[in-house]
Amino acid sequence: MDQLEIPLQQIAVTDTFWLTYQRLVKDVVIPYQWRALNDDVAGAEPSHAIANFRIAAGQQEGEFYGMVFQDSDVAKWLEAVAYLLAKTADAQLEKTADEVIELIGKVQQPDGYLNTYFTVKAPQDRWSNLAECHELYCAGHLIEAGVAYAQTTGKTRLLAIVCKLADHIATVFGPGENQLKGYPGHPEIELALMRLYEATGNRRYLALTAYFVDQRGAEPHFYDIEYQKRGETSYWNTYGPAWMVKDKAYSQAHLPVALQETAIGHAVRFVYLYAGVAHLARLSQDQEKRKVCQRLWDNMTQKQMYVTGAIGSQSSGEAFSCDYDLPNDTAYTETCASIGLMMFANRMLQMEADSRYADVMERALYNTVLAGMALDGKHFFYVNPLEVHPKSIPFNHIYDHVKPVRQRWFGCACCPPNISRLLASLGHYIYTHRSEGIDINLYIGSEVETEIGGKRLRLKQSGNYPWHEKITLEVDCEESLSATLRLRLPDWCAEPEVSLNGEKLDIAGLQQNGYLRLNRCWQSGDSLDLLLPMPVTRVKGNPLLRHVAGKVAIQRGPLVYCLEQADNGTELHNLQLPAEATFRTLAGTGLLSGKTLLQTEGQRRESGLAASQPLYSFNAGPASFTPQTLTFVPYFSWANRGEGEMRVWIDEA
Numbered sequence: 196m197d198q199l200e201i202p203l204q205q206i207a208v209t210d211t212f213w214l215t216y217q218r219l220v221k222d223v224v225i226p227y228q229w230r231a232l233n234d235d236v237a238g239a240e241p242s243h244a245i246a247n248f249r250i251a252a253g254q255q256e257g258e259f260y261g262m263v264f265q266d267s268d269v270a271k272w273l274e275a276v277a278y279l280l281a282k283t284a285d286a287q288l289e290k291t292a293d294e295v296i297e298l299i300g301k302v303q304q305p306d307g308y309l310n311t312y313f314t315v316k317a318p319q320d321r322w323s324n325l326a327e328c329h330e331l332y333c334a335g336h337l338i339e340a341g342v343a344y345a346q347t348t349g350k351t352r353l354l355a356i357v358c359k360l361a362d363h364i365a366t367v368f369g370p371g372e373n374q375l376k377g378y379p380g381h382p383e384i385e386l387a388l389m390r391l392y393e394a395t396g397n398r399r400y401l402a403l404t405a406y407f408v409d410q411r412g413a414e415p416h417f418y419d420i421e422y423q424k425r426g427e428t429s430y431w432n433t434y435g436p437a438w439m440v441k442d443k444a445y446s447q448a449h450l451p452v453a454l455q456e457t458a459i460g461h462a463v464r465f466v467y468l469y470a471g472v473a474h475l476a477r478l479s480q481d482q483e484k485r486k487v488c489q490r491l492w493d494n495m496t497q498k499q500m501y502v503t504g505a506i507g508s509q510s511s512g513e514a515f516s517c518d519y520d521l522p523n524d525t526a527y528t529e530t531c532a533s534i535g536l537m538m539f540a541n542r543m544l545q546m547e548a549d550s551r552y553a554d555v556m557e558r559a560l561y562n563t564v565l566a567g568m569a570l571d572g573k574h575f576f577y578v579n580p581l582e583v584h585p586k587s588i589p590f591n592h593i594y595d596h597v598k599p600v601r602q603r604w605f606g607c608a609c610c611p612p613n614i615s616r617l618l619a620s621l622g623h624y625i626y627t628h629r630s631e632g633i634d635i636n637l638y639i640g641s642e643v644e645t646e647i648g649g650k651r652l653r654l655k656q657s658g659n660y661p662w663h664e665k666i667t668l669e670v671d672c673e674e675s676l677s678a679t680l681r682l683r684l685p686d687w688c689a690e691p692e693v694s695l696n697g698e699k700l701d702i703a704g705l706q707q708n709g710y711l712r713l714n715r716c717w718q719s720g721d722s723l724d725l726l727l728p729m730p731v732t733r734v735k736g737n738p739l740l741r742h743v744a745g746k747v748a749i750q751r752g753p754l755v756y757c758l759e760q761a762d763n764g765t766e767l768h769n770l771q772l773p774a775e776a777t778f779r780t781l782a783g784t785g786l787l788s789g790k791t792l793l794q795t796e797g798q799r800r801e802s803g804l805a806a807s808q809p810l811y812s813f814n815a816g817p818a819s820f821t822p823q824t825l826t827f828v829p830y831f832s833w834a835n836r837g838e839g840e841m842r843v844w845i846d847e848a
Contacts (some may be wrong), residue, residue, distance in 0.1 A: 198393070198628065199627050199628050199629070200545075200623055200627075200628070201623070201626055201628050201643060201645050202281070202346065202347075203278055203281035203282065203346075203347060203620065203622050203623065204281050204282065204347065205643060205644045205645060206622030206623075206625065206626065206641060206642070206643045207282065207622075207641060207642045207643075208621060208622060208625075208639060208641045209640045209641055209642060210639050210640030210641065210658075210659075210660070211640070211789075212660075212661075212662075212789075213621060213639055213640070216565075216618050217279075217618055217619065217621070219572040220275065220279065220572070220615050220618050220619055221279050221283065221285075221619075223571070223572035223573065224568070224572045224573075224611070224614075224615050225272070225275060225276060225279065225288070225615060227572065227573050228272055228611055228612055228615065229272065229291070231603075231611075232245050232268060232269060232272060233245050233246075234246070238603055239603040241260065241261075242265070242268060243259075243260035243261045243265065244266065244268045244269050245269065245295075246260070247259050247260065247261065247265055247266070247311040247312070247315065248266075248269065248295075248298050248299060248302055248311055249298065250311070250315050251302040251311040251314040251315050252298055252301035252302050253301075254298075254301070258315070258316070259311060259312055259315040259316040263312050263327075263328050263329050263430065264329035264332055264333055264381070265311070265312070266310060266312070266333040266336075266337070267329075267332060267333045267336040267337075268612055269295065269299075270333070270337040270339065270340045271336055271340070271612035271613055271615070271616050272612050272615070273292055273295060273296070273340040273343075273344065273353070274339055274340040274343045274344075274616045275612060275615035275616040275619045275620075276288060276289075276292045276344075277292070277340065277343035277344040277347045278343060278347060278616060278619035278620040279619050280292075280347050280348055281346075281347035281348075289348065292344070293350070293352075296344070296352050296353045296356070297352070299337070299353070299356060300352065300356050302314060303356055303359065303360070306363055307360050307362055307363030307364075308321060308360070308363055309334070309337065309356070309360050310330055310333055312328075313328075313330065320425075322367055322375060323421060323425050324421060324425060324430060325375075325377045325378065325379055325380055325417070325418070325421060326380040326418040326421065326422070326439055326440045326446065327380055327429065327430040327431050327439045327440065328380070329379075329380070329381050331364070331379035331381075331383070331384040332379055332380075332381040332382075332383045332384065334357075334360055334364060334384055334387070335379075335383035335384035335385070335386070335387035335388070336383060336387070337353075337357055337360065338357040338360070338361060338387035338388065338390070338391050339386075339387045339390060340353060340357075341353040341354045341356060341357035341358075341391075342354065342357070342387075342390045342391055342394045343620075345394065346394065354394070354395075357391065358391070358395065358397075361388065361391055361399075361400055361403070362399070364384070364403065365399055365400075365403050368406065368407070369403075369406055370406070375417075376413075376417055376420075377410070377417040377421065378406075378407040378408075378410050378411045378417065379407065380418070380446045380448075380464075381446070381461075381463075381464050381467075382446075382447070382464050382467045382468035382471060383467050383471075384404075384407065384471075385404050385407055385408060385467075385468060385470075385471025385472065385474075385475070386467060386470045386471035386474060386542075387471075388400045388401075388403055388404040388407075388471075389401070389404055389471055389474035389475055389478065390474075392404070392478070393478070401475070401478065401479065404471060404474075405475060405479065408452055408471070408472055408475060408484070409451075411447070411448055411451065411452055411468075412443070412447075412448050412449060412450045412454075412455075413451060416443065416448070418443060418446075418448065419440070422437060422440045434511070434512075442460075442512070444459045444460045445460045445464075445512050445514065446460060446461065447460050447461075447464060447465055447468050452468075452472060452487060453483060453484075453487060455491060456490065456491075456494070457491070457494045457499075457515075457518070458491055458494050458495035458499050458515050459514075459515055460512065460514050460515065461507075461512055461513050461514050462506045462507030462513060462514060462515055462527075462529060462532040463507070463513065463529060463531045463532045463535050465491075465495075465506075465535075466506070466532060466535030466536050466538065466539045467535050467538070469488055469491060469492075469539050470535065470538040470539040472487065472488055473485075473488045473539065473542035473543050473545075473546055474542045474545075476488060476546065477542070477545055477546045485546060488543060488546075489543075492539070492543060492552070494518070495515075496551070496555050498518040498519055499515050499516075499517075499518060499519075499520075499521070500521075500555070501521055501526065501528060501563075501581060502558075502581075502734055502736075502748050502755055502843065503528070503558070503559075503562040503563050503566075503579065503581060503755050503830055503843065504533055504536065504555060504557075504558035504560070504561075504563050504564075505528035505532065505562070505563040505579055505581075506528065506532045506533065506536055507526075507527045507528055507529055507532045508520055508521050508526055508527060508528070509527055510525065510578075510596040513527055513529055513532075514527075518739075519737065519739040519740050519741075521740060521742055521743075522742050523580060523581040523582040523742055523743070523842070523843065523844060524580055524581075524582040524583065524584065524594070524597075525580070525593055525594065525597070526578070526580045526581055527578050527596060528563060528578055528580065528581075529577060529578055529579070529610065530564065530567030530575070530576060530578075530579060530610040530613065531610050531613050533559040533560075533563035533564050533567075533579075534559075534564055534613050534614070534617050536555065536556075536559045537556045537559050537560060537564065537624060540553065540555050540556035540559075541556060541623065541624055541636075544556070544627055544634070544636060545627060547708070548627070548629075548681055548707075548710055549708040549709060549710075550683045550686065550708060550709020551686075551708075551709060553636040553637065553683050553709075554683075554686040554687075554709070556624060556636065556637070557636075557637055557753045558753060558755075560624070561753045561754055561831065562754065562830050562831055563579050563831075565831035566579050566832075566833065567579065567610055568601070568611070568614050569601045569834075569835055570786060570832070573603065574600070574601030574602060574603060575601050575602060575603075575610055575611045575614070576598065576601050576602075576610070576834075577596075577598070577602070577610050578596050578597060578598070580597050581757075581830075581842070581843040581844065582841065582842040582843065582844070583597060583599050583834075583840060583841045583842070584840055585599040585838050585839065599834065599838045599839070600838050601834060621639065622641065622643075624637055625637045625639050625641055625643070625656075626643050628645055629679070630647075630648075631647065631648075631678060631679045632647055632652075632678040632679035632680055632681065632714075633645065633647075633652070633654065633678070633680055633681070634680075634681040634683070634710065635654075635656065635668070635680065635681065635682050635683060636683055637683075638656065638658065638660040638661075638666045638683075638725075638727075639656065639660065640656055640657050640658060640659075640660070641655075641656050642654070642655045642656070647676060647678045648676075648678075650672060650673055650674070650676050651672060651673045652670070652671075652672050652676060652678060652717070653670075653671040653672065654668055654669070654670060654680075655668070655669040655671070656668050657669075660727075660752070661729075661752040661753050661754055662752075662790070662791045664726055664727050664729050664752075665724060665725070665727075666724075666725040666727070667722060667723070667724050667725075668680075668682075668722070668723040668724075668725070669720075669721075669722050669723075670717045670718070670720070670721040670722070670723075671719050671720075672717055672718070672719055673719075675716045675718055676716065676717045676718075677714075677715070677716050677717075678714075678715075678717055679712060679713065680712075680713045680717075680723075681707075681710040681711065681712050681713075682710060682711040682713070682723070682725060683709060683710055683711075684702075684706065684709055684711055685727060685752075685753065686709070687732065687750065687752065687753065688728060689728070690728055691725065691726065691727050691728075692725075692726040692728075693711060693723065693724070693725050694723070694724040694726075695713075695721070695722070695723055696721060696722055697722075727752070729751050729752040730751070731749060731750075731751050731778040731793055732750045732751065733747040733748075733749065733772075733847070734747060734749070734750050734755075735747055736748075736844075742844075743844045745847060746844035746845060746847060747772060747844065747845060747847045748843050748845075749778075749793060749827050749845075751780075751791070751793065754829045754830070754831075755829075755830045756793055756827035756828060756829055756830060756843075757827060757829075757830045757833050757841055757842060757843045758770065758825065758826070758827060758840075758841065758842050758843075758845060759826075759828055759833055759834075759836070759839055759840070759841050760839030760840040760841070761836045761837065761839055762826035762828065763823070763825060763826060765839075765840055766799075766802060766840075767840045767842045767845075768842070768846075769799050769800040769802055770797055770798070770800075770823065770825060770845055770846070771797055771798050771799075771800065771820070771845070771846045771847070771848040772795070772797050772825065772845050772846070772847050773796075773797060773847075773848045774847060774848060776795045776796055776797060777795060778793050778794065778795045779793070779794050779795070780792070781793065781794050781826070783828070785836075786832075786836055787828060787832055787835075787836075790828070790829055791829075792826060792827065792828050792829075793826070794824060794825065794826050794827070795824075795825050795827075796822060796823075796824060796825070797822075797823055797824070797825040797845075797848075798820040798821065798822055798823060798848065799820060799821050799822075799823045800818050800819070800820055801818070801819040801820065801821055825845075830843060
């Protein structure tokens with residue numbers, strides 16, 4: 196099969212901006228998360244994840260503690276470690292990972308089953324509650340870790356463990372008389388099995404993925420069948436008994452996949468599911484599933500996505516709501532959802548080189564995903580609202596999910612290790628390998644080496660993106676090489692310019708689906724200069740987006756900006772941006788050093804005497820305004836300077 200993902204060993208990220216994050220992950224985040232998984236972070240919620248494995252392996256006395264999906268935090272940590280080891284040897288880190296893998300192996304049952312919750316706490320309930328209890332979800336994350344660790348270290352111990360687990364799952368589920376006709380409540384196993392299929396070539400895993408996808412939403416409904424079979428007991432009662440069983444749209448199981456029309460339900464589940472479906476569609480050449488993915492992608496990104504590349508507008512169910520319902524201050528917009536969005540986008544890109552997928556992938560990465568982690572690597576956002584008023588949060592339960600500052604850890608700690616594995620595997624998102632060449636999806640300083648038609652091709656990408664406009668691509672190949680390079684032309688850039696060896700190209704006839712397609716015989720020393728002008732842009736919402744009527748968001752390049760109390764004072768809702776105001780760039784200082792800030796002249800509605808005035812005034816005269824300099828910072832960097840108000844959308848005067 197055609198391998199579109201270039202091994203991380205062949206990609207070196209060299210960009211200062213991203214190297215800082217990758218070093219932060221390796222030097223701070225991974226050690227910090229290891230301590231958190233071992234309950235060694237003072238003031239953080241306990242994880243007990245490693246202890247659960249030790250208890251399940253018979254190495255420690257105790258009871259299972261944590262979420263039913265606690266195992267997945269360890270799996271994601273291992274996956275991130277695998278990606279880090281791809282480029283930088285670390286004997287101690289690898290030794291720790293190997294020890295964890297051996298511990299996991301000791302938990303595995305003779306038939307291949309592997310899950311600490313159901314081994315320690317409820318062994319009699321294995322595979323009895325797929326709708327609620329995350330067995331297949333945890334298996335999926337462990338499979339992903341096994342594939343990654345084998346690919347980056349060459350060690351196959353964990354791969355053997357997860358193959359045995361996947362083989363067990365294939366005996367439990369399927370159309371056979373004694374098999375369960377079920378599928379996961381929380382998708383993840385689908386995309387993991389597709390990765391396992393690519394890694395091993397075992398078509399059993401491809402067939403199992405297809406079974407899970409095709410069985411989903413079929414009648415009679417499996418969630419109802421298993422609910423009756425176990426005596427109508429339920430695990431989660433957040434919104435009433437068995438709500439997760441009854442609300443089938445929550446798990447994208449309300450209809451068969453082929454009939455689904457809109458992004459619905461739990462946002463992370465949605466993008467994990469359709470990342471797997473897209474992968475399956477490509478490798479099985481299923482055009483109907485491809486059309487389903489395109490249809491749902493369009494609904495999600497054109498009617499239910501925030502300007503920051505975030506999805507999932509409501510806290511109830513961590514879910515989508517409906518088209519054009521995107522509130523800013525109560526937005527849930529989970530970090531994991533934007534990471535899953537990037538995974539979905541990347542698999543759509545592998546299916547077809549269309550910049551609409553890469554544009555969203557970039558928007559999610561530079562805004563919501565980066566916002567999920569503090570600049571110190573030790574504090575994290577689970578949710579990412581676009582407006583925060585800290586004084587209201589303690590008194591209004593509609594904001595119970597909103598935190599005005601990042602937290603050390605979470606009882607449900609899916610986001611921190613997810614950020615780590617995304618940043619550590621960033622190279623997989625920058626490039627797509629094709630039989631005829633390479634697609635450049637993201638402009639991140641890096642070097643990549645691969646083969647096209649049996650000949651070596653090396654590309655060096657440099658620049659200071661996203662702050663500066665110019666990107667340079669240098670070609671190094673063994674001899675004259677016929678290949679196609681596709682360069683993404685971002686949706687935010689109105690007038691891109693490209694030069695080849697100093698000669699400006701007429702790019703009008705070379706564009707295809709948002710990429711610049713350059714098919715030629717390349718020589719060592721060939722150089723491409725891409726100029727992407729980055730004027731400050733006012734983004735306006737669709738007229739159906741009632742929450743941003745009369746407001747604008749500020750964007751420069753791929754970065755969405757926001758106002759913070761630290762620069763602009765309180766009562767950010769009283770600030771206005773005049774229609775004629777022009778912006779200037781400003782170099783950040785202190786914690787924002789190295790980042791480009793924006794300033795302009797705006798105005799503030801006067802409120803000095805408001806506390807002594809009536810709550811409502813009748814026949815009041817026009818409001819009074821005073822001039823004020825407005826400072827905008829990149830959204831991803833907000834809340835790194837203490838607690839305070841923040842908002843993305845500002846009234847336009």
